[in-house]
Amino acid sequence: MSPDPLDRSTPASTARLVRRELYSSRAVASVVTGVLLIAVCLVLLFEAILKAVGDAPFLLDVEAAAARIGALPGAVPPSLLGAGSVFLLVLGALLLLLAVLPGRRARYTIPDGRAAVVVDAEVVASSLARRARVAAGVAPEQVLVTISRASVRVQVRPTSGVPVDADAVRAAVADDLQRSSVEPAPRISVVVAESGVIGQ
């Protein structure tokens, strides 16, 4: 195999780009955690230096705190200990979930021969809403498209006295989805409201 020397893009790098766009990097959680930890470490560092030079503690008496922990559950009121423990549990569970859950973003990928293409779900929804509106012959406010990873839900409120062809709407939406060929392909459901509204 002798690729073009100026060809720096490979299918593997394209797939990697797409994957990294579809999942959260946990950068925000990391920065917040890092800043909080640095603050805690700074306080401890300050107290340790005060101890080393033999000065009185400033904010936190490390020895007294250690003694209190040693005297648990006696030294602090039970309600405070319980609340603090639950708080730590919740915070720990939150961090663990952030680490373990995939953190999928509301985005799709469109296959393309040249580049890695990702689309916000909102853009897909707005395109589907336009197609559905044209197919149903209603105003933009009468169509609501909800899109999730596995399903697309199109809600149409018909104009009073003008029936809406649900199958035509479904076909238009399916056609638009098929042209986008978003992956993974969602399931489509069309709901036409029982009561109409006064049209524009």
Next chain:
Amino acid sequence: MNTTPRLLNRLVLAVLGLLLLAAGAAGLAVLTLPAVASWWGSTAPRVGGWIDRLRRGTTLEGQSDTWLWLALAAALLLLIVLLALWIAAQGRGRTGLFASVDGRVGGHSGGHSGGHSGGHSGGRDTDDRDTGDDGTAGSVVITATAVEQALKAALLERTDLAGTSVSTWEVRGVPGLRVRVYPKKGVPPYVTAAEVSRLVEALDVVTGYRTPVLISIRSGARVRFSRAERVT
């Protein structure tokens, strides 16, 4: 597209989460389970005594307290530096250089340079820099701004886009383009994708490089308040 250390982020968050869970569970256990409370009541003094012996053992002659406080301070300082590095590593990877070719590699007209930069990505840049000065006739550098401006100018002509942004990032050692487009409401994403992809191919021809490209079709506040594209 950036070089955020994703695995490291998740590992650190998981370790911290487990530590906090353990601390919270220990607190609840001491509070609610008498057996654990009595065990801690008998263990804590022994731990305290051990720490006291350690402090006495590490206190130097003529000093009032142990030098372990200074060691603790140094360890904390190291931890703070590591945490700062971790924060600084988020979202990095932007580059100002799109391509650089030195005169000698260019002089061998394609065929030879294909041999040495074929397999390993990233090798090309370092090779170029290493051999940059010995007897070359000159070098060609394409800055990232030039490419970004060219693509941006082409995208600005489109009326179905509410906004665009193009930036260059290091992708596995080679510069790659991130093209963000904000189409107006109701514009089919496949049309936008195809059009931008076509512009990128035109850019390939202009620069001579087929570089990694990410086309991100996005929605944002600017789009939400814009008027829908009326032509159907």
